Amino acid sequence: MATTATAPTTNAWGGGKSPFNVEYGKVMMWYFLMSDAFTFGAFLISYGTIRFSTNGWPDPNEVFKSFPFAPEGMHAPLVFVSIMTFILIISSVTMVLAVQAGKNMDKSGVVKNLIWTIIGGIAFLSCQAWEWNHLLHEGAWWGSNPFLNHDGTASSTNFTNYFFTITGFHGFHVFSGVIINIIMLIMTLADKFEQRGHYLMIEKAGLYWHFVDLVWVFVFTCFYLI
Amino acid sequence: MxxxxxxxxxxxxxxxxxxxxxxxxxxxxxxxxxxxxxxxxxxxxxxxxxxxxxxxxxxxxxxxxxxxxxxxxxxxxxxxxxxxxxxxxxALFVWFIIAFLYDGNSFKNLRNTYDPYYKEQSMKKVEKKEEAKPAAHGEQHDVQEAKH
Structure with a gap:
């Protein structure tokens, strides 16, 4: 076999090389996120199918027009949800900075940016809690839709069912992301990663957190914009 | 290695x-x-x-x-x-999106063609907002407020 020794050098899978050049946990996190992307994709495509098969649909600018502490009749479509979107984008940025600091073995940088990320996550969850509560008081919930279609015809409960299911599923992801980030913060403060000699765990938590932001990009567009 | x-x-x-x-x-x-x-x-x-x-x-x-x-x-x-x-x-999503949305749209067209009752019901404006023309935002808003 020694005569074929020239062949493997061109092939990443020929052995003697790490074909992905990332550690096991990170590959598995990517695989998990891919499966999660299919879950969210199935939800959103199902929503799209129902929306395409229905004659009328509520106008998001009428449904999501409220703002906390605003006077009763105020008409502010898109304002509140854009604040939620920016909160999530900024928390994603602080997460990248935390990962970056981890690569440079900068413990205080990791701690600082993780705390900002956690604050962003909690702020987003608070916004969503307020919005759900407000919609509930307007009479919207699973199986109950007080809104009319854009053209003034009666609307089905599909709208609220999909809205609460999908934003709820996303909100649960944000919640678990915050928990994961808090665990990362505790581990960092306990010098766990300093002892290991690397902050790769922060990168995996970061992947999950960015995925949550990524899903929101789709949810935000599908429910609030179009 | x-x-x-x-x-x-x-x-x-x-x-x-x-x-x-x-x-x-x-x-x-x-x-x-x-x-x-x-x-x-x-x-x-x-x-x-x-x-x-x-x-x-x-x-x-x-x-x-x-x-x-x-x-x-x-x-x-x-x-x-x-x-x-x-x-x-x-990349599977490309096919999923095309197939499912096309199917949804087709279901809508079939129902509108063969189910006159469904079509009539879905075209009927809700009573309370009879004067409100579609896309008249201010009015639509008032009517929704009045509902609660």
């Missing part, structure tokens, strides 16, 4: 790149929101224009998704093997 994983090896542009991507994401989001605000004022009847704006919003959404995955999730700086392992399966 290069079994050791050299982190920091496949590094991107560092902080400068993060700032650049943040700016891009912010700008794309603002454009999306501006399009969204513009669409509020466009009547339901101009279906073509509304669809065109929605198409642009979807393209911007995909651009945002690309920047998040490529730079924040660092996928662009990984080895091609890993990129392909993640991205190729997701």
């Amino acid at each position: 290069e079994h050791t994983i050299e982190h920091g090896e496949h590094a991107g542009g560092g902080t400068k790149e993060i700032v650049r991507v943040t700016v891009i994401l912010t700008v794309l989001t603002i454009i999306e929101l501006l399009l969204g605000f513009w669409m509020i004022g466009i009547p339901l009847e101009s279906t073509g224009l509304r669809l065109a704006i929605k198409g642009v919003i979807v393209i911007l959404m995909l651009a945002k998704a690309f920047y998040i995955v490529a730079y924040f999730m660092h996928l662009k700086h990984e080895l091609k093997n890993l990129i392909m392992t993640i991205v190729v399966p997701l």
Whole structure:
């Protein structure tokens, strides 16, 4: 076999090389996120199918027009949800900075940016809690839709069912992301990663957190914009 | 044997790149929101224009998704093997979206053609807002308030 020794050098899978050049946990996190992307994709495509098969649909600018502490009749479509979107984008940025600091073995940088990320996550969850509560008081919930279609015809409960299911599923992801980030913060403060000699765990938590932001990009567009 | 994983090896542009991507994401989001605000004022009847704006919003959404995955999730700086392992399966979505949305639309057309009762019910305006013309935002708003 020694005569074929020239062949493997061109092939990443020929052995003697790490074909992905990332550690096991990170590959598995990517695989998990891919499966999660299919879950969210199935939800959103199902929503799209129902929306395409229905004659009328509520106008998001009428449904999501409220703002906390605003006077009763105020008409502010898109304002509140854009604040939620920016909160999530900024928390994603602080997460990248935390990962970056981890690569440079900068413990205080990791701690600082993780705390900002956690604050962003909690702020987003608070916004969503307020919005759900407000919609509930307007009479919207699973199986109950007080809104009319854009053209003034009666609307089905599909709208609220999909809205609460999908934003709820996303909100649960944000919640678990915050928990994961808090665990990362505790581990960092306990010098766990300093002892290991690397902050790769922060990168995996970061992947999950960015995925949550990524899903929101789709949810935000599908429910609030179009 | 290069079994050791050299982190920091496949590094991107560092902080400068993060700032650049943040700016891009912010700008794309603002454009999306501006399009969204513009669409509020466009009547339901101009279906073509509304669809065109929605198409642009979807393209911007995909651009945002690309920047998040490529730079924040660092996928662009990984080895091609890993990129392909993640991205190729997701190409299934292209088919899912076309097939399911087409099917939904077809179901709507079939029902509107063969189920006159469904069509009549779905075209009937709700009583309370008889005067409110579609797309008259102020009035629609008042009626909804009155409902509660």
